[in-house]
Amino acid sequence: MKIDGKTKVFAVFGQSTAHSMSPIIHNASFRNLGINCIFIGLSSPSDKLDIAFAGMQTLGIKGAAIILPYKVEAMKYCTDVDLMAKQIGAINTICFKDDERIIGYNTDAQGAAKAILNVSSIKDKNILMLGAGGAAKAIGFQMGVEKAKSLTIANKTFEKAFELSDQISDIFEHRIKTFATGISKEELTQTLFNTDILINTTSIGMNSNETIITADMLRQDMVVFDIVYTPYKTRLIQDAEKVGAKIVHGADMLIYQAMEQERIWLRVKPSFEVMKQYLMKQLNSDIRIKSV
Ligand code: ATR
Numbered sequence: 001m002k003i004d005g006k007t008k009v010f011a012v013f014g015q016s017t018a019h020s021m022s023p024i025i026h027n028a029s030f031r032n033l034g035i036n037c038i039f040i041g042l043s044s045p046s047d048k049l050d051i052a053f054a055g056m057q058t059l060g061i062k063g064a065a066i067i068l069p070y071k072v073e074a075m076k077y078c079t080d081v082d083l084m085a086k087q088i089g090a091i092n093t094i095c096f097k098d099d100e101r102i103i104g105y106n107t108d109a110q111g112a113a114k115a116i117l118n119v120s121s122i123k124d125k126n127i128l129m130l131g132a133g134g135a136a137k138a139i140g141f142q143m144g145v146e147k148a149k150s151l152t153i154a155n156k157t158f159e160k161a162f163e164l165s166d167q168i169s170d171i172f173e174h175r176i177k178t179f180a181t182g183i184s185k186e187e188l189t190q191t192l193f194n195t196d197i198l199i200n201t202t203s204i205g206m207n208s209n210e211t212i213i214t215a216d217m218l219r220q221d222m223v224v225f226d227i228v229y230t231p232y233k234t235r236l237i238q239d240a241e242k243v244g245a246k247i248v249h250g251a252d253m254l255i256y257q258a259m260e261q262e263r264i265w266l267r268v269k270p271s272f273e274v275m276k277q278y279l280m281k282q283l284n285s286d287i288r289i290k291s292v
Contacts, residue, residue: 007037008062010061011039011061011065013044013056015045022041025254025255028275028277029270029271042061053077057100062095063096066094071090071091074104078091079102084141085104087141087171091106092138092257092261093107105261107258108257109139111257111260112139112142112253115256116225117146118252120223120246123148124148126152127143127151127198128152128188129143129151129153129154130155130202130213132157133202136153139201141171149176151176151179152195153179154187154191158182161180164180179191188217199226200225200226200234205235206228206234210235211235213239214239215242215243219243220245222240223245224237224240225253229251229283231283232251
């Protein structure tokens with residue numbers, strides 16, 4: 001990869017970016033496309049965000065992928081926010097324009113939908129979504145866009161589930177039925193009875209063997225989507241495989257949202273296969289390092 005004075009610089013930006021997979025997949029894609037771009041990690045403490053954004057703009061960074069915990073706060077530093085991102089209330093992508101505009105977008109929502117649509121339609125389906133945080137806001141919103149029949153949001157903190165279900169119902173003027181529930185086994189079992197697509201947006205299962213939905217609660221005729229991608233096959237995904245359900249990997253969402261980011265920044269057509277190949281290589285080597 002040639003790096004010179006004309007190399008365009010992109011970055012993943014968050015509080016801590018050392019373990020982000022974004023540099024792996026974007027650099028693989030840039031190399032494959034043969035474009036003079038590089039993707040790095042940039043971190044900042046929360047009380048220096050104004051300086052960090054001004055710095056990125058002044059130094060000519062072309063675009064940033066925003067990660068935890070700045071997906072909401074970063075909107076303050078944008079001159080324009082895409083309508084969909086505004087409705088979601090969070091951004092994960094920033095484009096620094098030559099005319100000094102800083103535009104915020106959200107590609108998480110479309111990334112999730114694309115990953116699900118590979119195995120199932122969403123229209124008229126009953127969705128159970130675990131979690132009511134930043135990722136849930138984007139995915140829940142997209143379920144409305146895709147015309148799901150109903151969306152039940154299950155969260156440890158019930159109030160947050162209630163608030164998000166209300167918000168989504170309002171945005172789509174009640175065209176999608178929304179419900180809120182807790183995460184006790186009884187509550188989840190009752191909802192799962194009528195669920196076509198189960199989506200985990202919480203961090204449960206990340207680098208652990210935990211799950212709150214066990215194999216006995218799943219059915220073959222369900223779609224199970226876990227946005228967690230470390231490990232590639234979470235306990236929830238392994239259980240879903242066991243019962244013969246259709247599965248959607250968090251890694252696919254990560255890649256689809258990254259492909260959308262490159263389209264926004266560079267108007268290019270990235271390759272899903274190339275990004276996936278390099279992501280899998282990295283995930284597998286992380287497993288090897290941990291087991292040594
Ligand atoms: P993100 O932006 O990745 O969605 P977040 O905004 O911190 O991250 O949201 C994390 C979600 O995972 C929340 O819905 C959280 O539940 P609470 O709102 O009740 O805190 C959920 N979550 C995290 N750890 C959990 C656990 N051990 N059990 C149940 N829910 C958990």
